[in-house]
Amino acid sequence: MGWAIGLHGGAGDIPLTLPAERRQLREAALRHCLGIGVDALKDKKAPLDVVELVVRELENNPHFNAGRGSVLTNEGTVEMEACIMDGNTRRCGAVSGLTTVVNAISLARLVMEKTPHIYLAFDGAEKFAREQGVETVDQSHFITPENIERLKQAKEANRVQLDYTQPIQNDVKKETPSADGDSQIGTVGCVAVDNDGNLAAATSTGGFVNKMVGRIGDTPIIGAGTYANNLCAVSATGKGEAIIRSTVARDVAALMEFKGLSLKEAAAYVVEESVPRGNVGLVAVSAKGEVTMPFNTTGMFRACATEDGYSEIGIWPSVQN
Known part of the structure; x- marks a missing residue:
């Protein structure tokens, strides 16, 4: 048994033609956030603190679809959501419909720690944020030129979309990638386990480009996009409706609990057998210090490290020798 950490910056149809400068920015961010998490675990910080810390960093990076980089609704606004869960106690907190909160993941933790509830949304969540004194900004802070362009493309194609190239609604027309081949994909998340087997998971997202105002995805739903118990911690990314269904x-944890599967076996079964291809990726760690990062999409921005020295940063499937 030893510490382990996994994190993701979203899964989806990530083209192999993704320009190097775009790829390198995200890889550098993953490397930076992984280092922060590893240092925190080495400093004996609690996994719950570690996953919040890492996800805050990912939210603050405009190159991922959460926090500063959140994509826009069909009305040109942001509606952010997040969830955090402690494995040992199964205490959890979730938020949706945030428009001014800089770090949704930290507000989710406050819901867990400061209220008798699990989930707050929209005006109630915003009011709670103000009461707690968390950092807020004008909504314009989240409206980036890149996401304005993404929304424009989605509206022109009359689609709700996960990124530039992957439609959510059925349509016979083939959508073309953006001029620069960039994509804004999925979710951000982190899972961690310490030397004592304590586990935690955290996930945050801006949702889908051109989503209906009021739409809630898998991220804040316990057991869908986020879950942790005494066996494992899981953060999922991809198409929320498929992940919720x-x-x-939770199925990763259930296969371990009721079928006796290993973490890798359970995660692989869920990704390969339970969810249609092109819909999901996840990062997960076990109480034994294992880590896995399967996906059935073209790619997933991901990184992990374990106490025994293993580390990985990747986007597309690893080449097996």
Whole structure:
């Protein structure tokens, strides 16, 4: 047994033609956030603190679809959501519909720690944020030129979309990638386990480009996009509706609990057998210090490290020798 950490910056149809400068920015961010998490675990910080810390960094990076980089609704606004969960106690907190909160993941933790509830949304969540004194900004802070362009493309194609190239609604027309081949994909998340087997998971997202105002995805739903117990911690990414239908995160834990599968076996089964291809990726760690990062999409921005010295940063499937 030893510490382990996994994190993701979203899964989806990530083209192999993604320009190097775009790829390198995200890889550098993953490397930076992984280092922060590893240092925190080495300093004996609690996994719950570690996953919040890492996800805050990912939210603050405009190159991922959460926090500063959140994509826009069909009305040109942001509606952010997040969830955090402690494995030992199964205490959890979730928020949706945030428009001014800089770090949704920290507000989710406050819901867990400061209220008798699990989930707050929209005006109630915003009011709670003000009461707690968390950092807020004008909504314009989240409206980036890149996401304005993404929304424009989605509206022109009359689609709700996960990124530039992957439609959510059925349509016979083929959508073309953006001029620069960039994509804004999925979610951000982090899972961690310490030397004592304590586990935690955290996930945050801006949702889908051109989503209906009021739409809630898998991220804040316990057992769908986020879950942790005494066996494992899971953070999922991809198409929220498919992830909700398949209760992805909880099913990984359930296969370990009721079928006796290993973490890798359970995660692989859920990703390969339970969810249609092109819909999901996840990062997960076990109480034994294992880590896995499967996906059935073209790619997933991901990184992990374990106490025994293993580390990985990747986007597309690893080449097996």
